[in-house]
Amino acid sequence: VNGDALAVLTLSAGYNTAVVVVGTACLGIAAGTIGTFLLLRRRALVSDALSHSTLPGIALAFLIATWLGFEGRSLPVLLTGALASGVLGVLAIQAIARYTRLSEDAAIGAVLSVFFGAGVVLLSHIQTLETGNQAGLKTFILGQTAAMNRGEATAIGALALAAVAACALLFKEFRLVGFDPDFARGQGWPVGTIDLILMGLVTLVTVIGLQTVGLILIIALLIVPPAAARFWTERLVTMAVIAAVIGGLSGWLGASLSALFPRLPAGAVIVLVAGGLFLVSFLFAPARGVIATALRAFRLQLALAEQVALRGWLRGRRPTGALGRWLSVRGLARDGVLTPAGRSAAQAAERNARLWERFLIDYPALVPGQAHWGLDPIDRVLPRDLVRDLESRLDEVTP
Amino acid sequence: MTAETFLQIDLPALLAALFACIACALVGNFLVLRRQSLLGDAISHAVLPGIVGGFLIAGSRSTLPVMAGALAAAVLAGVLIEGVRRLGRLENGAAMGVVFTVMFAGGVVLMEQAAARAVDLDADCVLYGQLEDILWLAPTGWASLADPAVWAELPHEVTVLGAVALLCGLVVLLFYKELKITAFDPALATTLGIPAGLFHYGLVVLVAVAAIASFATARLLTDRLPVQLGLSVGIGAVTALSGYGFAAFGPQLLGGANSLSAAGMIAVMAGILLTAAILFAPQHGIIGRRRSRARYRSETV
Numbered sequence: 001v002n003g004d005a006l007a008v009l010t011l012s013a014g015y016n017t018a019v020v021v022v023g024t025a026c027l028g029i030a031a032g033t034i035g036t037f038l039l040l041r042r043r044a045l046v047s048d049a050l051s052h053s054t055l056p057g058i059a060l061a062f063l064i065a066t067w068l069g070f071e072g073r074s075l076p077v078l079l080t081g082a083l084a085s086g087v088l089g090v091l092a093i094q095a096i097a098r099y100t101r102l103s104e105d106a107a108i109g110a111v112l113s114v115f116f117g118a119g120v121v122l123l124s125h126i127q128t129l130e131t132g133n134q135a136g137l138k139t140f141i142l143g144q145t146a147a148m149n150r151g152e153a154t155a156i157g158a159l160a161l162a163a164v165a166a167c168a169l170l171f172k173e174f175r176l177v178g179f180d181p182d183f184a185r186g187q188g189w190p191v192g193t194i195d196l197i198l199m200g201l202v203t204l205v206t207v208i209g210l211q212t213v214g215l216i217l218i219i220a221l222l223i224v225p226p227a228a229a230r231f232w233t234e235r236l237v238t239m240a241v242i243a244a245v246i247g248g249l250s251g252w253l254g255a256s257l258s259a260l261f262p263r264l265p266a267g268a269v270i271v272l273v274a275g276g277l278f279l280v281s282f283l284f285a286p287a288r289g290v291i292a293t294a295l296r297a298f299r300l301q302l303a304l305a306e307q308v309a310l311r312g313w314l315r316g317r318r319p320t321g322a323l324g325r326w327l328s329v330r331g332l333a334r335d336g337v338l339t340p341a342g343r344s345a346a347q348a349a350e351r352n353a354r355l356w357e358r359f360l361i362d363y364p365a366l367v368p369g370q371a372h373w374g375l376d377p378i379d380r381v382l383p384r385d386l387v388r389d390l391e392s393r394l395d396e397v398t399p
Numbered sequence: 400m401t402a403e404t405f406l407q408i409d410l411p412a413l414l415a416a417l418f419a420c421i422a423c424a425l426v427g428n429f430l431v432l433r434r435q436s437l438l439g440d441a442i443s444h445a446v447l448p449g450i451v452g453g454f455l456i457a458g459s460r461s462t463l464p465v466m467a468g469a470l471a472a473a474v475l476a477g478v479l480i481e482g483v484r485r486l487g488r489l490e491n492g493a494a495m496g497v498v499f500t501v502m503f504a505g506g507v508v509l510m511e512q513a514a515a516r517a518v519d520l521d522a523d524c525v526l527y528g529q530l531e532d533i534l535w536l537a538p539t540g541w542a543s544l545a546d547p548a549v550w551a552e553l554p555h556e557v558t559v560l561g562a563v564a565l566l567c568g569l570v571v572l573l574f575y576k577e578l579k580i581t582a583f584d585p586a587l588a589t590t591l592g593i594p595a596g597l598f599h600y601g602l603v604v605l606v607a608v609a610a611i612a613s614f615a616t617a618r619l620l621t622d623r624l625p626v627q628l629g630l631s632v633g634i635g636a637v638t639a640l641s642g643y644g645f646a647a648f649g650p651q652l653l654g655g656a657n658s659l660s661a662a663g664m665i666a667v668m669a670g671i672l673l674t675a676a677i678l679f680a681p682q683h684g685i686i687g688r689r690r691s692r693a694r695y696r697s698e699t700v
Contacts, residue, residue, distance in 0.1 A: 039490075044490070045495065103434050106431050106434075109436035109439070112440060113440070217503070223497055227494075227496070263514075268504040270504075271501060271503075275501035282486075288488065290486050
């Protein structure tokens, strides 16, 4: 299996497999990039409603095409139907959220269930038809990656390129509307149009992805990679790039795994790989990962406890227990007495705390947001002349 | 259609749909108020691995292990969503999206593996529900309904759903005040000594129970929790009855031979009622609002 695995991953295990792997990787890149802005706009679950609401369009397109005497199962026909009803679903959500008292999540839930219900009714009708070629419509629900041909892979590749290009071109607009739509509106930006373009891109990715991973799991490709990327960075550009990489990697690895092992449906495996990458990011990412965050919080607590203990010691309160032992480990105290280093550290902490106190009393409006005031060395946070000014008034008594 | 076929085929399905709609309507109201309408949708996807797992462990499609697996998966999903949201500092929608899609994908893989062992587990029935498969073979006519032995053979799907609807009703009746306060203002609830977190998880479990109970029959019903929007139980009952009616009997009236998906039709009926409410509701409907605005304008002029 090892040789096979290498062959699949390096695209040398036959033409068809290579096409599928590259196609799904491109889909992952496109979905990850666009999903970033969807997440920023706090509309992650619109993709849920969108993908469910493509189902009645697919079924109707099949019915109409068959009725007109065309081949009902041709992909362009079905995808046109999906596109139309997906757009209708998004417009319905926006209209309900805007013109009624229902909140957006209720609008999403309502549109999702009603459209999907209509789709299921139509599918149950189609199954009773006598045309006999309706099999395969249901692959849209769970997807059928292995069926991807070269034309489709090329189309997905072109889409990925277009999605990345559109996000690069409209980066400023998407960022502005995503972070602060009210401010954008106030500045005269066409927020509605920008939203519409974003939703149009999301619809495009969803419809293209339907055939590959299915309408339930395409949601995952739009949500999971950006959510995972969020843990690695605080910058939007970096986040979009990382999301694209995670999406592409999920598509690549997922499609390869599915090609290697029997009975691993590609759509689901791609999502599971994305979920695994999400878990790794969630736990281990240095910027916002859970472990890094907890470590930072612990370090902060420890530094604070240490300073408080040292200052207390100057006043004759000797810390006991774990904190006392920690101070001797740090070399700040020995045999129940402060070492010279400990004494100077304690005096520095005392001076720092009192200067911060003075600063908070005299200039409460100037307190910097980023610094841990009271803990960070004040000389490094505030300008020197201000610190000197504070020092001169250290012993003043506030009236 | 004779009384016998109605009693054997249509009545049990109707009752199941009715109970499912009532249970979902009861908990759905509070989800809409908490702006967590999509929790029902998320949970109904996330229970898939639990259902398949319960099925694999028990080796049969009997209700209890499947239900237990589903409930475990639903509670896990609720905890995971909350954990990802809090620890990962992600917004609610993204946390839900991540958890339910990954769990659903896990379920799909499990199901394929299970199908490899040639066991009888149908993806379709999990995806859409099979409301129409509930049969009640005991009654032979209206008169036989007087016989308690006939009632004892009521399909267990119907009994379970009835019990769940009753449970939801009881919880809402008993804790109405607490549910209302925690929904509108969790901070106030906490200061008043009401454990808001406890009620959050309680509601999650209740949603899970309602969703799972409906799951066996009609997963779609759980999707439409939010559609209820305050009109609630009465509307829920109407959608169940009319939706089933249209699905089962509509095609025959129009000359078709086969009936349509009942669960899907119920969702569609809910959508039609929602549209009607949006347009025609006297106070907040679009038409009512436009009219009162016109009146206001003519009076001020």
